[in-house]
Amino acid sequence: VRFASSSQLECTPQFSPDGKKIAFTSERSGKDQVWVCDSDGRNLIQLTSARFAGTPRWSPDGRLIGYTVQHIDFGSLYVVNAEGGTPRRLTEKTIDASSGSGSWSKDGKWIYFTSSRSGNFEIWRMPAEGGVAVQITRNGGFEAFESIDGKFLYFSKVDFRTASSTIWKIPVGESEESLVFDKTIHPRDWAVGEKGIYFIPRAEVHEPLLQFFSFETGRITSV
DSSP states (O other), X not given: OOOSOOSSOEEEEEEOTTSSEEEEEEOTTSSOEEEEEETTSOSOEEOOOSSSEEEEEEOTTSSEEEEEEEXXXXXXXXXXXXTOOXXXXXXXOOTTOOEEEEXXXXXXXXXXXXXXXXXXXXXXXXXXXXXXXXXXXXXXXXXXXXXXXXXXXXXXXXXXXXXXXXXXXXXXXXXXXXXXXXXXXXXXXXXXXXXXXXXXXXOSOSSOOOEEXXXXXXXXXXX
8 A cells, every 4th residue: 555655755664563554755845855654654844954855764753763874975873863853963974975875773872874985885884873884895886784683783785787786794803705595686685584585586577576584494484
């Protein structure tokens, strides 16, 4: 069914940890901004008023929302109170670099994000309160999420020529990466669940097909 729909683009939705609210990106105000509403679509509020803002991610306790602001020639990470308020900027401008696609660690102490500050898009990690960022991946990385138990970091690598991604993982605190499954997906259309990964495969079809990769069996099935 349609949900909180408008005549403009709606994308990157995410449920709050308690399932009572949804944050998402919408162009309904005329440009990309972060909005929040109840899980039934009611009580819709606009959280941001930046040049372009999107990709909202809830903190584990549901109090904060991290998001990306796209400036003219670079991107930055911000956080804002889920009820509204003054945003706080986490990353500063780095020459010829763009930062975005943030996500929280399960303990709420860290934020993972992608940045081109090393020359290529890689996954970095920084304290959620702000501070020095540390590079996590060395062979490419675009979007990352910790597993539900916090033991693994799953991340995508994007082929910008084909607009497709593959999913990889690294044990948290280590550096050796491995391919999760041998199938290309849409770059932003995947999520880590308790028992596997939900994703939309990269295929030339009109209607997206939601699929599921099982951690236990290693099999891919259609949802």
